[in-house]
Amino acid sequence: MLDSLIELIRTAVVRLPPDVTAALEAALAAEEEELAALQLRLMLENAARAEELGVPLCQDTGVPVFFLRGEWGEVEPLLAEAVRRATVQVPLRPCIVHPLSRENTGDNTGAHVPVVHRITGGERSVSFMPKGAGSENCSAAAPLPPSAGAGEIAEFVADVVRRAGAKPCPPVVLGVGIGGTLEHAALLSKLALLLPLGTESEEPALAELERRILREVNSLGIGPMGFGGRCTCLGVRVLSAHCHTASLPVAVSLQCWAHRRATLVERSGSWEVVQP
Amino acid sequence: MRHLSLPAERASLSSLRAGDVVKVSGRLVTARDRAHRRALELSTAPVELKSVYHCGPLVRRAGDGWEVLSAGPTTSARMEAYLEGLLERFGTTVIIGKGGFSEAALDVLRRYGCVYLSFTGGAGALAAAAVKKVLEVHWLELGIPEALWVLEVRDFGPLVVAMDARGGSVYARPASGQE
Numbered sequence: 001m002l003d004s005l006i007e008l009i010r011t012a013v014v015r016l017p018p019d020v021t022a023a024l025e026a027a028l029a030a031e032e033e034e035l036a037a038l039q040l041r042l043m044l045e046n047a048a049r050a051e052e053l054g055v056p057l058c059q060d061t062g063v064p065v066f067f068l069r070g071e072w073g074e075v076e077p078l079l080a081e082a083v084r085r086a087t088v089q090v091p092l093r094p095c096i097v098h099p100l101s102r103e104n105t106g107d108n109t110g111a112h113v114p115v116v117h118r119i120t121g122g123e124r125s126v127s128f129m130p131k132g133a134g135s136e137n138c139s140a141a142a143p144l145p146p147s148a149g150a151g152e153i154a155e156f157v158a159d160v161v162r163r164a165g166a167k168p169c170p171p172v173v174l175g176v177g178i179g180g181t182l183e184h185a186a187l188l189s190k191l192a193l194l195l196p197l198g199t200e201s202e203e204p205a206l207a208e209l210e211r212r213i214l215r216e217v218n219s220l221g222i223g224p225m226g227f228g229g230r231c232t233c234l235g236v237r238v239l240s241a242h243c244h245t246a247s248l249p250v251a252v253s254l255q256c257w258a259h260r261r262a263t264l265v266e267r268s269g270s271w272e273v274v275q276p
Numbered sequence: 277m278r279h280l281s282l283p284a285e286r287a288s289l290s291s292l293r294a295g296d297v298v299k300v301s302g303r304l305v306t307a308r309d310r311a312h313r314r315a316l317e318l319s320t321a322p323v324e325l326k327s328v329y330h331c332g333p334l335v336r337r338a339g340d341g342w343e344v345l346s347a348g349p350t351t352s353a354r355m356e357a358y359l360e361g362l363l364e365r366f367g368t369t370v371i372i373g374k375g376g377f378s379e380a381a382l383d384v385l386r387r388y389g390c391v392y393l394s395f396t397g398g399a400g401a402l403a404a405a406a407v408k409k410v411l412e413v414h415w416l417e418l419g420i421p422e423a424l425w426v427l428e429v430r431d432f433g434p435l436v437v438a439m440d441a442r443g444g445s446v447y448a449r450p451a452s453g454q455e
Contacts, residue, residue, distance in 0.1 A: 035295065035436055035446060042396040042434070050346070050401035059334040059346035059400040091345070093334040094420055102310070104419030134351045134375070134397065166375040166447060167351050169397035225396060226376060226447050227436065258398035 004264055004271040005082035005126070009064070010090045012128045012262040013056040016047035017275040019197040020173075020234065020259045027171060027224075027231035036229030040171075043224075043257055058258045061092040062130030064114035067194065070124030076116060080109045095133075117187060127194055129261040135172065138164035141186050141251035148248050150209045153178060157252050158216040161233070166226020169256035171234045173197065174213065177251040180241035185251040192237040193255050194263075196276035201238060210236045224257075234259070277434060283326035284369050286389035292437045294444035298393065299433030303411065303426065304372065306331040308350060310422040311415060312358035316365065322414040323426055325366040330355055330373030332421025334400065335410070342410040344427065346400030349374035352392070356381055363388035372435060382443050392439035395432075406432035 021044065028040040050057035064083045068075065084107045086092055096110045097103060108114075140160045144152060157176055164172075177188025200207040213236045223229030234257065243249060262275050280288070282302030292298070306329045307315070315321040333347035352373030355362075359381055362368050369390050374397040377385075385392060395403060412426040439445045 035297075038297070038434065038436070039396050042399050042402060046348075046396065046399035046402040049405065053401060055345045055401055055404070056334055057346070057401055058398040059332065059348050059404075060350070060398075061334065091334065091336055093332065093346075097419065102419075104421075106419075132398075137351070167353050169374065225374060225394060225436075227438075228446075256398055 001271070002078060002082055002085070005078065006086045006089060008126065008128050008262055008264045008273050009082060009086040009092070011273045011275065012260050013061050013090060013092065013130055014054055015051050015275065016057060016258065017261060019276045020257070021047060023197045023234040024257065027234065031229050031231060033223065033227065033229040035227040036224045036231070039224035039227060056090065056092065057260070058132065059093055060095065060132040060134065062095060062132045063136070064108055065129050065131050065190070066114055066116045067119055067127040067129070067191070068116060069119045069122045072118070079114050079116060083108050083114050117190070119191070123265060125263050125265045127261060127263040129190070129194060132256055132258070135168035135254040135256040138168040138254045139252060141182055141249065143182065144248045144250050146246055146248045150205070150212060153209065153250055154212045154216050156250055157213050158220065160252050161217050161222070161254070162220050164254060165222060168254045169258065170222050170226065171224055171231045171257050173234050173255040173259045174217065174236045175253040175255065176213065176236065176238040178238060178240045178248065179243035180249060181243070182249045182251070184241055185249040186253070188239040188241060189251040189253040192239045193253055193259070194261060195237045197235040199237070206238045206240060210238050213238070279431070280370070282370060283324070286369055286441070289369060289389065289391045289441055292391050292440050294437055294440045294446045296437040297434045298437060299431045300370070300372070300393070300435065301430045301432065302428070303327060304329045304429050304432070306333060306425040306427065308332050308422050309354050310418045311424050312355055312362060314415065314418070316358055316361045319365060321366065321424065323412065323424060325362065325368050327370045328362070328368050328372070329427070330371070333425055335420060335425070342413065344404045344407040344410060347403045347407055348398055348400035349395045349403070351375045352377060360384050363390050376438050376445070376447050379445070382439060382445060385439055385441055386443050389441045391437060391441050393435040394438040395435050403432065406430060
């Protein structure tokens with residue numbers, strides 16, 4: 001199991017998922033601005049080179065975040081050990097520090113790190129989504145007025161992306177969580193990022209909200225690395241929970257174009273790493 | 277595509293215009309938040325800082341030295357608070373990063389004759405291919421990402437002249453909102 005977890009981490013940081021590659025290729029085909037197209041080409045070239053050499057495609061190998069589905073018992077010590085070993089074997093950049101002293105732990109673990117989320121329901125699996133700081137520093141959560149509705153939610157999200165500008169390495173991927181409580185909306189926004197690009201919500205109102213946000217964000221004109229152009233966002237997914245009659249928590253997690261993630265699933269008795 | 281040698285003299289940079297695409301070769305020093313802060317607090321650094329790269333590289337021990345595996349740029353906005361101090365004290369003429377500075381920084385860059393070059397964020401494997409050698413490393417006690425890595429690079433790029441030394445910038449103005 002430990003070796004499978006290390007392989008999961010390695011795949012996630014080395015290989016850009018096919019859904020992201022396809023989205024970048026589509027964005028490049030549609031791009032008319034020269035500098036924007038150059039950035040998209042370099043992103044694709046970089047992904048190819050990283051995969052060929054087996055090295056992390058971005059030096060920011062991020063905060064290690066695991067999502068466990070189904071019954072896993074006390075697997076946490078194993079996850080931390082996998083991160084420690086991956087830090088040496090892949091390798092990963094030691095990114096984790098104490099929040100106040102800023103002392104680096106050196107092995108990418110620490111108090112509550114790796115971050116582990118347990119999700120009920122679904123096939124038994126472990127997903128790994130390293131979270132880089134450039135995009136995470138631009139993420140936001142806020143209690144909106146309960147009567148806000150789709151228009152104001154889309155406006156809030158577009159405003160977060162507008163203020164982020166070139167900082168989160170656009171074109172970005174957006175995970176949006178609405179409803180629940182503030183921390184639950186934030187978790188939903190991360191779960192939304194695990195979903196494959198090119199899909200939409202089965203709930204018509206949420207699918208419409210996803211399209212609306214994508215339209216508004218892409219009309220901002222920030223473009224790849226902030227150089228203008230058509231593509232500021234590669235995809236939006238929204239997940240929702242019911243909430244208190246007097247509140248509407250909304251969270252948006254920004255993800256850079258290097259939207260790295262991989263999942264470990266059981267296939268005919270052995271563990272296999274898959275990507276969307 | 278124009279090639280620049282680092283360190284670069286101000287005079288050789290004055291003809292660069294926002295939107296130009298260049299490659300650079302020579303000596304680059306990585307510096308992030310903590311190295312900037314320490315250098316300005318001490319008002320000195322163990323290496324010259326004429327060419328600064330906003331980067332925290334992913335490295336691996338190789339014999340007595342180091343190998344750079346992935347070394348894309350980090351978000352430059354975090355270092356904007358130290359920009360004027362850096363240019364004034366250390367005479368930096370070239371900064372490489374990603375995401376740019378605010379519009380207010382254009383005047384600072386102009387006054388000190390410094391250009392800001394952008395490399396594609398996340399393109400760590402491509403950037404590492406241009407790193408030929410780790411010449412020195414200082415302040416490792418700040419942690420690997422925050423240390424001063426002195427790198428010899430060859431044909432690093434293509435880099436976009438994102439903010440030039442004449443007040444020009446390629447950063448898109450958001451289509452709506454107050455900015």
